[in-house]
Amino acid sequence: MSTTIEPTVKVETRRHPMPPREQLEKIFMIENLDAIYSGKPAVKGVTMEVYKNLVTAIIGPSGCGKSTYIRCLNRMNDLIPGFTQTGAIRYHGHDICSSDIDPVAVRRNIGMVFQRPNPFPKSIYDNVAWGLKVLGLKDNMDERVERALTQAALWDEVKDRQKASALSLSGGQQQRLCIARAIAVEPDVVLMDEPASALDPIATAAIEELMNSLKGEYTFVIVTHNMQQAARVADMTAFFSISRGDEGTRYGELIEYDATEKIFTAPSDQRTEDYVTGRFG
Amino acid sequence: MSAVPHRLHLEGLPRRRAVNRAMEVLAWIAATIAVAILAIVVFSVAQKGWSELNLDLLTKSPIPFSLTNAPQGLANAFAGTLVIVALATAMALPVGILVAVYLNEFAPASVRNGVGIVLDVLNGVPAIVIGIFVFGLLVVGHGQSAFAGSFALSCLMLPLVARSTMEVLALVPNSLREAGLGLGIPQWRTTLSIVLPQTIGGIVTGTILAVARVAGETAPLLFTSSFVGTQTNWNPHHALQSIPVAIFELSESPDPKDHARAWAAAFVLLLFILLASLGGRWLATRSRRKLAAR
Numbered sequence: 255m256s257t258t259i260e261p262t263v264k265v266e267t268r269r270h271p272m273p274p275r276e277q278l279e280k281i282f283m284i285e286n287l288d289a290i291y292s293g294k295p296a297v298k299g300v301t302m303e304v305y306k307n308l309v310t311a312i313i314g315p316s317g318c319g320k321s322t323y324i325r326c327l328n329r330m331n332d333l334i335p336g337f338t339q340t341g342a343i344r345y346h347g348h349d350i351c352s353s354d355i356d357p358v359a360v361r362r363n364i365g366m367v368f369q370r371p372n373p374f375p376k377s378i379y380d381n382v383a384w385g386l387k388v389l390g391l392k393d394n395m396d397e398r399v400e401r402a403l404t405q406a407a408l409w410d411e412v413k414d415r416q417k418a419s420a421l422s423l424s425g426g427q428q429q430r431l432c433i434a435r436a437i438a439v440e441p442d443v444v445l446m447d448e449p450a451s452a453l454d455p456i457a458t459a460a461i462e463e464l465m466n467s468l469k470g471e472y473t474f475v476i477v478t479h480n481m482q483q484a485a486r487v488a489d490m491t492a493f494f495s496i497s498r499g500d501e502g503t504r505y506g507e508l509i510e511y512d513a514t515e516k517i518f519t520a521p522s523d524q525r526t527e528d529y530v531t532g533r534f535g
Numbered sequence: 536m537s538a539v540p541h542r543l544h545l546e547g548l549p550r551r552r553a554v555n556r557a558m559e560v561l562a563w564i565a566a567t568i569a570v571a572i573l574a575i576v577v578f579s580v581a582q583k584g585w586s587e588l589n590l591d592l593l594t595k596s597p598i599p600f601s602l603t604n605a606p607q608g609l610a611n612a613f614a615g616t617l618v619i620v621a622l623a624t625a626m627a628l629p630v631g632i633l634v635a636v637y638l639n640e641f642a643p644a645s646v647r648n649g650v651g652i653v654l655d656v657l658n659g660v661p662a663i664v665i666g667i668f669v670f671g672l673l674v675v676g677h678g679q680s681a682f683a684g685s686f687a688l689s690c691l692m693l694p695l696v697a698r699s700t701m702e703v704l705a706l707v708p709n710s711l712r713e714a715g716l717g718l719g720i721p722q723w724r725t726t727l728s729i730v731l732p733q734t735i736g737g738i739v740t741g742t743i744l745a746v747a748r749v750a751g752e753t754a755p756l757l758f759t760s761s762f763v764g765t766q767t768n769w770n771p772h773h774a775l776q777s778i779p780v781a782i783f784e785l786s787e788s789p790d791p792k793d794h795a796r797a798w799a800a801a802f803v804l805l806l807f808i809l810l811a812s813l814g815g816r817w818l819a820t821r822s823r824r825k826l827a828a829r
Contacts, residue, residue, distance in 0.1 A: 330717065335644055362719025372710035374729055384728065385718040432714070439718055 311488030319506025426457025584798030615775030631696025666755030684760035699741025736822025
């Protein structure tokens with residue numbers, strides 16, 4: 255470990271200037287959301303909006319409930335036994351937590367990319383095409399697959415071996431394939447739960463670049479514990495932290511939510527400042 | 536740390552070593568006995584059936600009360616076992632897989648554990664109890680048939696197939712299920728197209744082991760498919776002869792050649808079960824390794 259490490263990714267923003275917030279369409283209105291695992295609250299009292307066609311980052315120390323929170327946004331937590339949530343998540347005005355909303359329909363609109371690449375054990379082509387087929391987007395299949403793979407910056411690397419197994423790809427390529435798979439079915443929102451945590455800096459840069467170039471079409475919400483990544487890609491940043499309740503219970507809480515510049519340069523909460531300056535977490 | 540050299544001569548060390556050695560030897564003897572029993576069984580069965588172990592056994596029909604030395608075999612029993620076990624597998628396999636899919640993919644944990652215990656109990660029900668149950672259910676008033684025998688065997692196979700399928704389903708990483716659901720695809724579709732294909736190796740294995748287990752069952756077939764003719768018959772509406780029942784009947788015959796034939800049939804059955812188990816286990820390790828590598 256004696257050699258010096260050259261930074262491979264420049265820490266600089268790739269973001270375009272953000273329009274004034276009043277002009278932005280709110281895609282999510284989260285109101286007083288509590289997420290509870292078997293009686294133990296994981297996240298408490300989150301209230302925030304997510305704006306259309308922006309990248310919104312969720313940052314915070316391990317265990318602050320970032321993943322739990324983002325998985326609430328497309329009801330992915332429904333699968334976890336003992337999970338309950340209260341409060342409201344209004345998506346285009348509809349409370350997606352209400353019992354008369356089908357979680358499958360929610361996830362059809364709000365896609366997800368996971369922490370670890372999880373391609374299907376199928377060919378590269380079928381990874382993208384399978385979802386399209388099942389969801390009835392059967393016209394121009396080859397075109398759709400090519401478009402998604404191009405958007406995910408993977409097309410050039412795989413166009414000559416689309417029939418090869420997706421598992422033969424590298425980790426970074428697999429994750430981009432998962433992104434291609436997610437955007438191929440034309441969701442409205444793409445949730446990303448630490449999409450680059452298992453990737454090297456080059457693959458990470460590729461994924462950040464594609465988020466930036468695709469946000470005109472989609473809305474991204476990304477959980478990351480890499481603050482530089484949040485600074486690079488996010489327009490808005492939400493900082494979560496761990497709070498202590500009665501009897502020493504620990505739960506995650508939204509501390510501050512603002513434009514990324516503000517969070518990283520002039521946060522209004524001391525806890526945010528401690529975190530972004532590296533004094534804590 | 537300086538005290539350590541002094542403690543290298545522990546009190547009673549020779550005794551400890553002797554006990555250790557004795558336990559090792561005991562364990563070794565126990566393991567040898569287990570292997571020896573199998574070896575002795577295989578060897579003595581082969582030896583006693585050697586004289587009748589030929590192709591006629593598989594191709595010729597038995598001749599009851601034969602006074603000549605005309606070659607005879609147990610073709611009817613081999614055909615019957617084939618029909619009965621194939622039908623039993625056809626019944627137990629889909630139900631077993633569906634039970635496992637429901638329990639592992641859809642049921643709440645309480646149901647999964649509850650029904651899991653039920654499956655284990657069903658697995659422990661003596662074959663003769665299953666036999667008499669199917670006798671009361673299907674044979675009384677209708678007569679014996681290979682169908683009834685198959686149904687009895689499928690009751691024995693069901694928990695084996697379901698349990699082994701559950702085991703491999705549990706090995707499929709959750710991330711694959713989440714990948715499907717995250718795309719807005721219904722759970723049943725993800726289960727069918729993504730999760731189940733991952734488990735085919737394991738399901739095949741479990742089925743082979745279940746087949747090996749029931750192919751030698753005698754008691755349920757005595758109740759359900761034992762009043763049989765000597766002609767080879769493939770029609771499951773009739774009671775069909777089977778290898779275990781044939782062994783049982785031949786062993787009661789006064790003719791020593793019948794005994795030899797019983798031993799020979801036993802040897803073939805044993806060989807089949809042995810090979811099926813080995814094959815099943817080999818497939819199981821292979822598919823488990825394939826799943827674990829992902």
